[in-house]
Amino acid sequence: MASVPAEEPASNDFEANKSRPSQSGKCDLFTGEWVPDPSGPVYTNKSCFQIEGHQNCMKNGRPDSGYLYWRWSPRGCSLPRFRPKKFLHLMRNKSWAFIGDSISRNHVQSLLCILSQVEQAVETYHDEEYRSKIWLFPTHNFTLSVIWTPFLIKADIFEDMNGVSSSEIQLHLDELDKKWTDQYRSFDYAIIAGGKWFLKTAIYHESNVVTGCHYCPGKNLTELGFDYAYRKALQLVLNFITSSGHNTLAFLRTTTPDHFENGEWFSGGTCNRKVPFKEDGVNMTDVDTIMRNIELEEFEKAAALGPEKRVVLKLLDTTRLSLLRPDGHPGPYRQFQPFAADKKAKVQNDCLHWCLPGPIDSWNDLVMEMIVNGGIYQ
Template sequence: MRNKTWALIGDSILRNHAQSLVCLLSKVERAVQVHHDDNYKSRKWHFRTHNFTLSVIWSPFLVKADVFEDDNGVSKSETELYLDVLNNKWTSVYHTFDYVVISAGQWFLKTTIYWENNQVVGCHYCPAKNLTELGYDYAYGKVLQMVFSFVANSSHKPLVFYRTWAPDHFENGEWWSGGTCKKTGPYRNGEYDGKELDHVMYKVELDEFERARNGSEDSRHLKLLDTFPLSLLRPDGHSGPYRQFHPFENKKNAKVQNDCLHWCLPGPIDYWNDLLIQLVTNH
């Protein structure tokens, strides 16, 4: 890993993944943060002795998007997504990286208007508008086609991993409706199969990855980091009510929003990096 540059590109789960990797690498050498954007969603660390750089680039849709929501996910208007325009926040610096991990998915579930060829072509969950319901799986598939095509056709050939869908483990509701995740141990293999949504998104990823690998000789440097089956078994690995620091400090029985999507550190997410390093080592 000496004299190498890594990038993790995607949403807050990918940022969670990057935080795990920084923690693991910091056992060998202290990471020095050398860059962050205004809200710390994109960051860069340098390991000076090894001349190793790790970046996390915030791009939750991987394509160009106009988003109108705050940090708590409250929207003022529908997201507008340009399905045929990759986000230059990451494509403009892609040529500087030796290793890249890409992942997305969760933001595609939001109410969204879709653009292609400079015109609106449909939406996801917009009943008040006279638009064709295309669905989040349509948009996700189109975006992955764009991403994998870019990777295959770029003259720069880093080793690229696409990390698969990260399931949540909300029970008795969702994040906005009081859902919780109180389990304290993993599921046994075969005990839990996930939600229908999980399998829809996972199938889109597998289908588009297979299409990309079979469609071009230039996609041989594209690999699948398939963490979904392992992650599905770990309902005990989320932060739950500890989404915020010391949530019960002022009131023991305070009603707080649970986070059953992001992962605790240390925790199961560290195994994603064990798999990642093994794949890099065996490449």
């Protein structure tokens, strides 16, 4: 049995509220707090077959379950739960794509799990490493894709599935990754995100010339910084979207904060917290602040061009609400029963991705709200 937080939310009837705005009429979906929710998630790791092993925290032996009993409560209005039946009805004969790194894959698994309450998806494609996939919901002729492109731009990556690199990444700052751009015009909706991979060591190329790097001591190259490359990449991505001539409804999702403490993923960092932070209880790291500021600045410039080019561009600003959930990561339970043989074993923690079910499910509540009550479905 799962434990329930001691406090009670102001109202448990989230469905009845239907995103009712406050008397001021203002609703900021991305500012608010996490409130206790005894009803828990709409699916479990036993009812959904799409959860990857690394995110299947309950199956892997995570002993606590309090992290499952919170819901995001935006300031100024209530946020209804995602309605899978209505979503699939709206998306009949449509196609969605989640474009980005493994967090995008984490996000699409959450959506698959929620939709599986109505219809099971059929996997119709996967690449060699199972990083990019396509699913079909046959009854609704609805197609859902995830495209693994961690930089969104062209990159030569020399890294295995465990993150061990044999050479520096070669990043082409003036060329998009065709893996997603070649398919873009076939999508009705897309959620695009980047971020954390730009922190890795990389050599930067522009106009087929090496112009600098990020974190490459001993290479005798100019340190341009990850922020330089990330801004260039986002400008390229957003310019492509606004100039595509295709009316894909595109969301730019902001950077995902991690919650490593006492080290990083490679140096013994952990995430053992059991409850969310209060809104004033934590600050973003400098890196996340820089990334999110770049995202907001470049989005604002691109969104201003959207109407004249008949493109709908929306910001899915999940950074701050995700920052408040240090309890929602797999931690050591990214692997099966990590302490079965030795209760004091030192194991690598995952404090970046999210348990399923978990806080990432609320991202889909937000997407549903923006589409349905925002009146932007097409």
